[in-house]
Amino acid sequence: MAKRYEKIADELREDIRSGRPAPGERLPAETALAEKYRVSVPTMRQAMSVLQAEGLVERVHGRGTFVRKERTRNLRSNERHQWEKDRARNPLEERAETGSTEHDTGLTLSDLVFHAEYAEIAADDELAGVFGVEVGTRLLERRYRTRQRDEDAPFSLVSSYLVHDLVAANPELLDADKEPWPGGTQNQLYTVGIELGSIEEQVTARPPTVEEAEELAVSPGVSVIVLRKTSRATDGRVVEYSRVILPGDRTELTFVTPLRKW
Amino acid sequence: MAKRYEKIADELREDIRSGRPAPGERLPAETALAEKYRVSVPTMRQAMSVLQAEGLVERVHGRGTFVRKERTRNLRSNERHQWEKDRARNPLEERAETGSTEHDTGLTLSDLVFHAEYAEIAADDELAGVFGVEVGTRLLERRYRTRQRDEDAPFSLVSSYLVHDLVAANPELLDADKEPWPGGTQNQLYTVGIELGSIEEQVTARPPTVEEAEELAVSPGVSVIVLRKTSRATDGRVVEYSRVILPGDRTELTFVTPLRKW
DNA sequence: GAGTGGTCTAGACCACTGT
DNA sequence: CAGTGGTCTAGACCACTCC
Known part of the structure; x- marks a missing residue:
């Protein structure tokens, strides 16, 4: 019932909503976050996938994970x-x-x-x-x-x-x-x-x-x-x-x- | 460059398009498919996730993975x-x-x-x-x-x-x-x-x-x-x-x- | 070269569904 | 109960980006 990856996604979502990593800024590396939340890297990545599916973050291979900016509508x-x-x-x-x-x-x-x-x-x-x-x-x-x-x-x-x-x-x-x-x-x-x-x-x-x-x-x-x-x-x-x-x-x-x- | 999970997703997509498991029918279990394609179960699951995101299949916990029927529009x-x-x-x-x-x-x-x-x-x-x-x-x-x-x-x-x-x-x-x-x-x-x-x-x-x-x-x-x-x-x-x-x-x-x- | 995310493995255990 | 998909681990290696 716990579902660690959802809890982590919830926390990060809250952080982003309140502007902690501001739009356009980079999140800490997945390995760093995995350590912080005391989970394995794949679990951390699953949490990231949730936020990505919600359109909240954008993951760029080799560069990092960024809070998405509102694009010009x-x-x-x-x-x-x-x-x-x-x-x-x-x-x-x-x-x-x-x-x-x-x-x-x-x-x-x-x-x-x-x-x-x-x-x-x-x-x-x-x-x-x-x-x-x-x-x-x-x-x-x-x-x-x-x-x-x-x-x-x-x-x-x-x-x-x-x-x-x-x-x-x-x-x-x-x-x-x-x-x-x-x-x-x-x-x-x-x-x-x-x-x-x-x-x-x-x-x-x-x-x-x-x-x-x-x-x-x-x-x-x-x-x-x-x-x-x-x-x-x-x-x-x-x-x-x-x-x-x-x-x-x-x-x-x-x-x-x-x-x-x- | 290969990306096994995409290749598998491609193959399954082709099969479904040509009606192999017909809409509403169940796909083989993930463990069975993993063995068939000679990949690990997590890799097989990743391929399934692709098809799920495309709305082609529906995964039901405990029952199996099913080809989605066109719902009433x-x-x-x-x-x-x-x-x-x-x-x-x-x-x-x-x-x-x-x-x-x-x-x-x-x-x-x-x-x-x-x-x-x-x-x-x-x-x-x-x-x-x-x-x-x-x-x-x-x-x-x-x-x-x-x-x-x-x-x-x-x-x-x-x-x-x-x-x-x-x-x-x-x-x-x-x-x-x-x-x-x-x-x-x-x-x-x-x-x-x-x-x-x-x-x-x-x-x-x-x-x-x-x-x-x-x-x-x-x-x-x-x-x-x-x-x-x-x-x-x-x-x-x-x-x-x-x-x-x-x-x-x-x-x-x-x-x-x-x-x-x- | 250092640091990032992406792919893949091999396996353990849990949660849900049917019989 | 057996069989299914869902969660999680610990680690290896690859591909990409930037300096």
Whole structure:
């Protein structure tokens, strides 16, 4: 019933909460702590694992165990969609000023580092279902990762899909070098005559895959938020679909639902 | 570079993916697997921990390790708010038929087990800030947990707050025994003359606290979704605030954002 | 090279579940 | 009771980081 490792974790948690090793500072070495608490090193390590799983400390091989700093939080609101739509038909200069990510986070374009890759793929079962097209239909896959200049890891991994033939009318839309595109996807769609009518976003959370954990630099045990976004044109057709992976511990999604008056 | 425990985890993961031990079935004992893979028991256990953290298996003390079944997913859409508002002024019989949780999940009232507790509390810093009242103001705290009759753990832990003096005009609103209230919170507020104008929901994910892990019966390593809901009256005042804890691995939130036409 | 966390062993004993 | 996973030990050796 005692469970030494939990008791030790409790004590250390209390210490950290009250700022004993302050955020960013190093904890004593595991061997030292094992001696202090009079347990074996593996038991001490188990206690550390508990704190790591809680996201309270970060263990770095060869350097030590550190109290985690609150990372810069990333905000994203569904109001970004209307905001982007309102600007989608503006002249280039206005669109180029700021994008929806900047609108959400309050950062300016120069704070962000942006990376895009385009590919043509064939629709698999899932994507064919979403778009209501046949399996194998040509799709344009666009992968984005965006990070803040002063952080080393991106804060989102985005895979966005468009029906290839729908956007091919404007060849510039097939060229990744045109990214970041002023005015975003809604302006891109506008250039081929599409107006969005509604956007549906589905949110779940799960442990990261190994690749996601590496790319987003989330410590193992911290989960990711998976956001699936379906954009429909005014006629109800699905015209864009994207999957966004966000680090759960530093992302805050906001959704505002206005209600019709009585 | 080899890392035996990861290799073993990889092999077992592959086996499970291809249905070797089918969902719900038991894996061989750790001692047996340790022998099979020619590693020590602690190493074997480490491999198991990886699969557990991924949510692929569930270890039960004294019984064995089992391949996890996909649990019944719980759905929740922001369209529930308008749906509830549309019915808030309906006669009692109609309101009593179904609530917004049933609307979301497609379940009927009799599938759900509902528990409510009310308390009067003094506003702390956070709550005072949300409502724009002084610290110490009397609030009504309502805690709910809802579960499906055939599952043993609730699928949501809700703490909802109202300014006490605002709802005290209708004494029935202070009585937990009146729950589940036909028509939900929006009808409750209607009885004291309040109409909701908009609802804002903020979503994050984090590892569960020890208590949450127990109450929601999520295996350690699986994270929870935290949803903070702020309801505003038509005049913009915050009239209700709630914090909802949802198991990340079996919850899917949907948010629909309609866009104004060009 | 000194110090850190990461992997692994071989084994003891405990706690829980079923029969 | 036998069989399972959970806790803990004492120690070896490796991999990484920093000086």
